[in-house]
Amino acid sequence: MNEYFNAKIKELSERVNNALNEYFNAKIEEARRISVNHYEYYSKLKDFVLRGGKRLRPVSLIMAYKGIKGVIDEGVVRASLCVELLHNSSLIHDDIMDRDEYRRGEPTFHALYREWYRRVKAELNEHFGVSMGILGGDSLFNMGFEILSNAPFHPSLVIRSLNHYVEAYRELVDGMILDMMLPLLPSASEEDYMLMVSLKTGALFEKSIAIGATLAGGSELQVSKLSEYAQLAAQAFQVRDDVLGLFGGEEVGKPIGSDLREGKRTLIVIKALEGATQDDRIKLQRLLGKRDLTIQEVEEAKRIIISTGALNYAQAKALKLVEAAKQKLKEAKPPLNKEAEAFFIELTDFFIERSY
Amino acid sequence: MNEYFNAKIKELSERVNNALNEYFNAKIEEARRISVNHYEYYSKLKDFVLRGGKRLRPVSLIMAYKGIKGVIDEGVVRASLCVELLHNSSLIHDDIMDRDEYRRGEPTFHALYREWYRRVKAELNEHFGVSMGILGGDSLFNMGFEILSNAPFHPSLVIRSLNHYVEAYRELVDGMILDMMLPLLPSASEEDYMLMVSLKTGALFEKSIAIGATLAGGSELQVSKLSEYAQLAAQAFQVRDDVLGLFGGEEVGKPIGSDLREGKRTLIVIKALEGATQDDRIKLQRLLGKRDLTIQEVEEAKRIIISTGALNYAQAKALKLVEAAKQKLKEAKPPLNKEAEAFFIELTDFFIERSY
Secondary structure (H helix, E strand, C coil): CCHHHHHHHHHHHHHHHHHHHHHHHHHHHHCCCCCHHHHHHHHHHHHHHCCCCCCCHHHHHHHHHHHHHHCHHHHHHHHHHHHHHHHHHHHHHHHHHHHCEECCCEHHHHHHHHHHHHHHHCCCCCCHHHHHHHHHHHHHHHHHHHHHCCCCCCCCHHHHHHHHHHHHHHHHHHHHHHHHHHHHCCCCHHHHHHHHHHHHHHHHHHHHHHHHHHCCCHHHHHHHHHHHHHHHHHHHHHHHHHHHHHHHCHCCCCCCHHHHHHCCCCCHHHHHHHCCCCCHHHHHHHHHCCCCCCHHHHHHHHHHHHHHHHHHHHHHHHHHHHHHHHHHHHHCCCCCCHHHHHHHHHHHHHHCCCCC | HHHHHHHHHHHHHHHHHHHHHHHHHHHHHHHHHHCCHHHHHHHHHHHHHHHHCHHHHHHHHHHHHHHHHHHCCHHHCCCEEEEHHHHHHHHHHHHCCCCCEEECEEEHHHHHHHHHCCCCCCEEEEHHHHHHHHHHHHHHHHHHHHHHHCCCCCHHHHHHHHHHHHHHHHHHHHEEEEHHHHCCCCCCCCHHHHHHHHHHHHHHHHHHHHHHHHHHCCCCHHHHHHHHHHHHHHHHHHHHHHHHHCCCCCCHHHCCCCHHHHCCHHHHHHHHHHCHHHHHHHHHHCCCCCCCCHHHHHHHHHHHHHHCCHHHHHHHHHHHHHHHHHHHHHHHCCCCCHHHHHHHHHHHHHHHHHHH
C-alpha cells in the first residue's frame, strides 16, 4: 500500500511539474513580446515555482477528483496548477513580510530582484526587491485564477470551484493577519493557535480538495466530507510539524528551536505556559523570542515542555485529528473510489509519521 | 446633453457607492467573528475604497451593459464593483512601491498601518505597514474576483468576464514592471510611453467596458469595438493628463511639475528631448528628476517643450485618439443603445476638455 502511495505521489507530482513547465513556457514566450525585462521576470517566476516542493496540494486536488470520478484526466491535472500557484503567491508575499532570505535553499523572490538591481545599477536598493516581490505574488495569484477560470469543465462547476479558490485566499490572508497580530497580544490560547492553523495551513489544503471534488461533479456530501477530512488532516500536520521543529532532527528542514527563537506561540508552547510551575513559566517566557538561544537553553525549554505534559498533549492531539479525518472519508456519500480513499488515509499517516 | 452626462455619472456613482457600502458592511460583520483586529482591518479597507474617486470604471462598465441591453439592473451594478476593487488593490500596492504617503488627501493604506503600530506599540515599524499593505491589496483583488464569480448572469458569460478581469490585472502588473524598469533605461521612445499607458491606464478601463458588454451578452463585434474605444479613450486621457500636469493649473490635483521632479518620461518630455537643440536637450535632461526644481526651472522646461512643438504634438495626439475612439463606437454591430453611445462620446470629451 505504502508503495502505491509513494508511486502515486511521484507520478502525479511529475505530471503537475510538466504542466507547470508548459504553462510557464507559454507565458514567457508572450512576455518576450513586451520587453526583455518581462521575459526575465516571468522566467524568474517559473524558476521559483519549479524549484521544488512536494506538490501535495495539486496532487490532493487530483486525487479528490479521482475519488469521485474514478479516473484522472489532463483537464484536472491542468486545473490543479491553480492551487500550487496560489500557494507560491502566498510564499512570495509571506517571505517579504517575514524578511526571509531563503526559500527551498535558494534566495526568496524579493531577494533575487534586490540582487538583480545590485548587479544592474551597482547599488543596494532593498525597496526595489520588495516592489518586484509584491508584483511577483500578484502575478502568480492571478495566474491561478486564469487557469481555474479556463478549466475545461462545465461553467457552473468552474464557478463553484472559483468560489473555493476565493475563499482559500480570503482565509489565507485572514490567517496572515492573525500571524501579524498574535505577537502583539499578551498571551495566546489553544483556540487562537488552532484558528490560525485552520486559516494559514488548513484552508488551502481544504479548498484544494474541494476544488477537485467539485470539478468531478461530486455530491454535496462528498465535497463537504472531503473538505472536513482535509481541514483535520492539515491541522494534524501542523501540530506535528511544530513538534518536529523542536523535537525532530536537523533533517526536518529548519534549525532546531527556530520557532522558539522567533517567539512563536505553537501548541506545545501554549500548553507548557499554561501547565508550568511559576518558575518554569517565567523561564520559558524569557526564552521565547530570544534570538541567540543556546543549545542548553533549547534543552531547558524542551524539559519544561515535556514536564508539563505539553509534548504528550500535542502528540495525542495530532493522532486524534488524524483519526477524526479518516472517519470523515468514510462518511462521504456516495462512497469514494477505494484507491483514492486509501491514498488519503496513507496521506494522513504520512503527515504525522514523517520524521523529516 | 452635457447635463444628462453629469446626471448619469452622479446617479450611477451613487449606486456604486451604495453597493460598495453594503458589500463591505457584510465583510466587516463576518470579520468580527474572527477577531477585533480583523474587524478593524476590513473597516480600514472599506474606508480606503469609499474615500472618493469618480467611479469612472464601474460606471463605464454599467453603461457598456446598457449600451447592449438598453437597461441597467441591480445585477450589473453589483458586478461593476469588481473593477473598482481591482483598481483600489493596485493603488494600495502601487503606493507601497512609490513610497507615497497620501492618496486622495489621506494617508495611504500602508501609512495607516504604520501609524496604527506606532500607537499600539509606541515604536516605528515601517515594515509592519508595508506588510499590512501587501495583504490589503491582496484582499481587495480577491474581493473583486469573488464579486465577479458570483455575478447573477449565465455562468458562461461570467467565465468570459473573468477572463477579461484576469487579463486586466496581467496587463496592469506588466505595466507596473515597465514603470519600474523604464528609469533604468538610457532613453525612452514614444512607443515605450504608449505601451506603458496602454498597460497601466488603458487595460483596466478597456476591460471594465468589455466586462459590462460581455455580461450583457454583447456580440463579438460589440465587445471588441467597445474595447477598442475604451483603450483609445484611456490613452487620450493619459496624454492629456500628463500635459495638464505641467501646463494645467494647480487645481489639477498634483503640484505643477511633479512629473518633471520625478523624472517621468511623459510624451511631451520624450518628444521635446527628440526635437530639442543640443543645448536645450542637455538643459532638459539636467532638469529631469531634479527633486528641488524651482519655478524658474519649471518655466525653462516648459519653454523647451513648447519650442520643440512637443506640446502641440501631444495636444494633437490626444485629439486624434479621441476621434479614433468615437469612430469605434459607430462600428459596433448591432449598433449600441443611443443613450449609452452619447454617454461614451461625452466621456471622451470630458477626458480631454477637463481642466481639473
